[in-house]
Amino acid sequence: xxxxxxxxDEGQTSLIYGRRVSKASQRVCxxxxxxxxxxxxxxxVARLNGDARFGDLCGYLGRVQxxxxxxxxxxxxxxxxxxxxYTTEEDVLLLEKMIDRLDAENPPLTRFILPGGHEAAARLxxxxxxxxxxxxxxxxxxxxxxxxxxxxxxxxxxxxxxxxMARVVNTRCGVEEPAVDFQAPKPNPFADEPxx
Numbered sequence: 001x002x003x004x005x006x007x008x009d010e011g012q013t014s015l016i017y018g019r020r021v022s023k024a025s026q027r028v029c030x031x032x033x034x035x036x037x038x039x040x041x042x043x044x045v046a047r048l049n050g051d052a053r054f055g056d057l058c059g060y061l062g063r064v065q066x067x068x069x070x071x072x073x074x075x076x077x078x079x080x081x082x083x084x085x086y087t088t089e090e091d092v093l094l095l096e097k098m099i100d101r102l103d104a105e106n107p108p109l110t111r112f113i114l115p116g117g118h119e120a121a122a123r124l125x126x127x128x129x130x131x132x133x134x135x136x137x138x139x140x141x142x143x144x145x146x147x148x149x150x151x152x153x154x155x156x157x158x159x160x161x162x163x164x165m166a167r168v169v170n171t172r173c174g175v176e177e178p179a180v181d182f183q184a185p186k187p188n189p190f191a192d193e194p195x196x
Contacts (some may be wrong), residue, residue, distance in 0.1 A: 030141045031075040033134040038068040040127035041162075047120040053172045054120070057165055060098050064158060067091055071155075074148045075141075085148045092150055095157040099164050106167045113163075114178035117170040121177075124169065128162035131155055 045061050048054040070086035115125030135155040141147055170177050 027075060027141055027145070030134065030137040031072040033130065033137050034068055034072045034075065037127060037130040037134050037158075038065050038072075040123070040130045041065055041068070044120060044123035044127055047123055048169075054169070057102075057168070060161075060165075063094070064161070067154065071151055074151060075138075085150065087148055087150045087154055089150055092153050092157055095154065095161050099157065099161050102161075102168050103164045106164065106171055109167075112180040112182075113167065114180060115166070116178040117166070117175040118173045121166040121169040121175070124162050124166035128159050128166070131159045131162060135159065 041061055041064060045058055045065075048058050048061075067087070070091075074086050115129075116122050132155075135152060138147060138152050138155060142152065167177065169175075
């Protein structure tokens with residue numbers, strides 16, 4: 001396969017089955033954000049990989065990355081063409097099983113968590129926010145044209161999984177989760193400076 005084809009130089013790309021559409025179309029923007037989410041997850045995996053504490057997370061995320069590729073294929077396939085969806089209810093149920101298994105390790109959630117703590121947790125939170133954006137774009141696309149039924153549900157569960165994984169990383173590493181205390185005053189980084 002050649003890396004460059006020159007076929008997109010005029011701002012159009014091909015969906016599966018060859019239909020040409022604008023690269024700025026909602027459908028193309030949506031599966032582009034799915035690709036971005038996959039890349040953000042890859043960044044988290046690169047940080048988790050090689051650490052024995054996170055072998056299960058890397059395995060789960062490897063499956064997720066393959067799933068996201070399938071979501072992109074579903075989104076790039078016009079629904080008026082004969083095609084079996086790549087994303088199914090079983091994929092959604094598998095995410096729920098991952099969430100339940102991992103969240104059993106976490107302390108009860110009693111406050112709002114800020115992204116951060118261990119570096120890998122911060123990367124997972126970043127991936128979570130990209131997945132949330134992808135979900136919003138799928139919703140917008142679905143308001144304009146048909147979308148495979150399980151894509152939105154998959155992304156909704158995936159953002160939950162990434163949140164739980166970020167908490168698991170901090171839990172396993174003994175890193176305190178950054179959190180919001182709405183009763184405490186906001187920190188002032190200049191509080192100790194002498195007043196002019």
